[in-house]
Amino acid sequence: MAHDPMTPITEDDIANYLVNSPDFFERHAQLLASVQLTSPHGNRAVSLQERQAEMLRDKIKALEHRIMDMVRHGNDNMVISDRVHRWARALLLVTSSRALPATLVTELQNQFMVPQVALKVWEVDERYREEPFAQGVSEDARAFATSLAQPYCGVVTGIEAVGWLEQPDTAMSLALIPLRAGAVNGVAPAFGMLVLASPDPQRFEPGMATDFLERIAELASAALSRLRPR
Template sequence: MNSLQYPIAEGDIAQFLARTPDFFERHAELLASVELSSGHDSRVVSLPERQARLLREKIKALETRVAEMIGHGQDNLVIAGKMQSWTRRLLQTAQARDLPGAIVESLAAEFQIAQAAIRLWGVDPAHAGEGFALDVSDDVRSFAASLSAPYCGVNGGFEAARWLPQAAQAQSLALIALRTGPDAPVSGLLVLASPDAQRFHSGMGTEFLERLGELAGAALSRLQAPLALRPAGHAEHVA
């Protein structure tokens, strides 16, 4: 029978080599004679050389990933240190009425936040005259209660942006709902602002901002009035 009438298919060859892993051990001379494209130019290289080049590329890619992981780890250590310093400042603030100012000042110092502002509702009547206790609209309260995660993006004329000392310079914002606990009603809103339109953007991660809001909300709970003393016209909005 003429074997040319039934040529061997590439799949048959591949299956044979897969089923016969010791083939090239018995025919090692074939490996040296196989020539392939280099993969980068028109030059032809031997199979061992091509394999060595692929291995070097894989090693280089792994080295790059390791370097990135180390860089991220170092960045995380820096952020953790700043968060610890910021939290320590809150713990060392003796007077409850000084907490909003301490939060804003330490955010600027530790995280290079250009502007920040805080408004709280349901505040103890003893603090009614403070700037952080100034009344806010029901729209702001409803918006804060609707935030399942911090809002990050352009300043689209939010009412809360007008709380900032230099509102006209706020190009991007992070709006963070404040709660006294994970399942507690929203008790305020923290506004972070930047003159850079890309500092806070919709694609950024918000986990860090969420943790920041939880810590701030817990610290600011010292300013809250008992439920029995809160004005009936300002019922809490529950998210």
């Protein structure tokens, strides 16, 4: 369709023409060498070929950064996975059910370098009801643990579980991990809760991924089921 000579040609008209005329630069090959563009790395003019090369280098550099990020995250995940493995192995080696909660807490602190860890378990077998880990939990705290469908990370004040820590005043960020039979997001009521605390406000920040904390919750719940009535 012929262009109306009374209508000004727009940039879109030129772009559409070039897109729909792939042989244009074959007929006018000299234009490719004469086209000058502004470099993104300064105000100097560069040829079309040089501009394309710069764009390609930028894309390659961006891909390299993405690959490096993926490798770094993969290595970080492998380290965490190894720590979860060592922690779970330590739980399996505990022969005394009475010593299991203390081992669980100590190994969490050592393997994951968490400054403070507290654990409370309720509805335990009568043999363990006088143990420190089964004492001092109110009905409100039990209901709060049951209300958690997944580990909670962030800053929490004014809840009972913070008082389970040896130094609650130093806790600037917390991970609250409900313990229940089956999946951490299941419908079973919680029978315990783990509290991980750090003086670093960003250690357990809101919005962080909780995949590994969920694995810890399910492994801890399975191990501590030995304390519950048969």
